[in-house]
Amino acid sequence: MTQSPTAPPRAKSARPQKSHGQWAEGDRTPLNHNEEFKQADDALNVRARIESTYAKEGFDSIPGDDLRGRMRWWGLYTQRKQGIDGGKTATLEPEELEDSYFMLRVRSDGGALSLEQLNTIASISNDFARGTADISDRQNIQLHWVEIESVPEIWRRLEAVGLRTTEACGDCPRVVLGSPVAGIAADEVIDGTPAIEAIVEKYIGDPRFSNLPRKFKSAISGLPDIAHEINDISFVGVVHLEHGPGFDLWVGGGLSTNPMLAQRLGVWVPLEDVPDVWAGVVGIFRDHGYRRLRNKARLKFLMADWGPQKFREVLEQDYLGRPLVDGPAIELSERRVDHVGVHRQKDGRNWVGVAPIAGRVSGDVLNAVGAVAEQHGSGRVRLTPHQKLLVLDVPDEQVEAAVTALEALGLTARPSEFRRGVMACTGIEYCKLAIVETKARAASVVVELEERLPDFDSPLTLHVNGCPNACARTQVADIGLKGMLVPGPDGEQVEGFQVHLGGSLGVDAGLARKTRNLKVTADELGEYVARVTGRYLEQRTDGETFARWARRADEDDLR
Helix, strand or coil: CCCCCCCCCCCCCCCCCCCCCCCCCCCCCCHHHHHHHHHHCHHHHHHHHHHHHHHHHHHHHHHHHHHCCHHHHHCEEEEECCCCCCCCCCCHHHHHHHEEEEEEEEHHHHEEEEEEHHHHHHHHHHHCCCCCEEECCCCCCCEEECHHHHHHHHHHHHHHHCCCCCCCCCCCCEEEEECCCCCCCCCCCCCCCHHHHHHHHHCCHHHCCCCCCCEEEEEEEEECCCCCCHEEEEEEEEEEEECCEEEEEECCCCCCCCCCCCCCEEEEHHHHHHHHHHHHHHHHHHHHCCCCCCCHHCCHHHHHHHHHHHHHHHHHHHCCCCCCCCCCCCCCCCCCCCCCCEECCCCCCCEECCCCCHHEEHHHHHHHHHHHHHHHHCEEEECCCCCCEEEECHHHHHHHHHHHHHHHHCCCCCCCCCHHHEEEECCCCCCCCCCCCHHHHHHHHHHHHCCCCCCCCCCCCEEEECCCCCCHHHHHEEEEEEEEECHHHHHHHHEEEEECCEEHHHHHCCCCCHHHHHEEEHHHCCCHHHHHHHHHHHHHCCCCHHHHHHHHHCCCHHC
């Protein structure tokens, strides 16, 4: 039998590579609807329409791309309609989920508020937002129940005292985090406030940076107290042996459904160069960021593909036109950085840090805090990246009076570990993406844990999130809770959480551990946390943190 000759291998046809939508590649064709509406009209332009048309003609006059798109660039999100349960979050259209009210986010770059600014926010809360006010973990204050007709007057009042909502949301540079103890902390390497102010003044609202692939989160601090590992860009104070105090540059952090920690570029940046370096990194993101898919559009994905060496080279060669100085890494300590309690300032006075549960306050509470700050301090208040609040410049003889006055408002400077370590996102109460309730749940669980474990003595972070987007930093908490629907006692779907354990920032920075499908119902949450923290107390070694224990513990002990 004659054997046929072996046929040569067939050449594979080369598949055309899909575009990532990178502007630097020369093709600006919008590849999804968000890119289309951003290209059609700069989102910053919507303010004129709000003031001239929508505020006069009402909610129904706002077209969809402005309502659910461009208005975010001015801090406005439509609010979730009341009574829609979490099971419908992913099934209803946006117009079915939303109410005719807005969340309004007020920028507080660096977290610093004067007495006049605090009182202005409080009056806006009471006059236009049904008394609502939440301190976010981005040092913003968020208001709810805002009507479009009120927005121009709200802007007028805010801007009269130097506040703004410009680019508080949207695909743009959002609020710049700063140390809440900038300029007053005795151990601060350098005060980053001048750089924050320069960036806000020069670049926020600048059309050159108003169309980024996704949101861009920044942080600048002379101390490692601004969660530098999870921001798109962070400058953290460090001393160069030759050049003195400056900043260590970190790029590419972010959480959500694909969590990644930022990476050092290995450079030292002097204070005066921070704004230019910041603009260079934002420029790289604008030009090289992936715009085709929204879930791959954050800067962290570009950093993951490039690595810090290439990123530094592109920054130096294409955006700065000069090399950066090699620099040392920052020094981290075991000391917690939530700023709660009474602490000595470098001028001999004190700051008093208090812990509202999960950042929830109100217009009346903010007014009262202003009165405390004026009577017992200098009137200065600061917000923290951990949903906490500080009253600055309190003399020794006024400390106990200030602590007592704040305690009367439900704001304790000497909280339990549970009250001190809890954070929560907005949740289903107002957020259209949420699946479960968060703020009230966090408050009730804290009270339950204080009763169950009154002597619990170890720092513990408990972060409650209403959906997978990790606005409350689920993956870097000792106990991170991702909202979802889970089977209840009778098999029905009820509110619950997927549990993440052992996440942390700082010395032991790392993402949390997920064990074999560990989930709890919302009603079981207090009992679960009491059980797992009790096992930690039983099994911990000398000085062992919860995160370290959770990473080594047997899975059965985590249930």
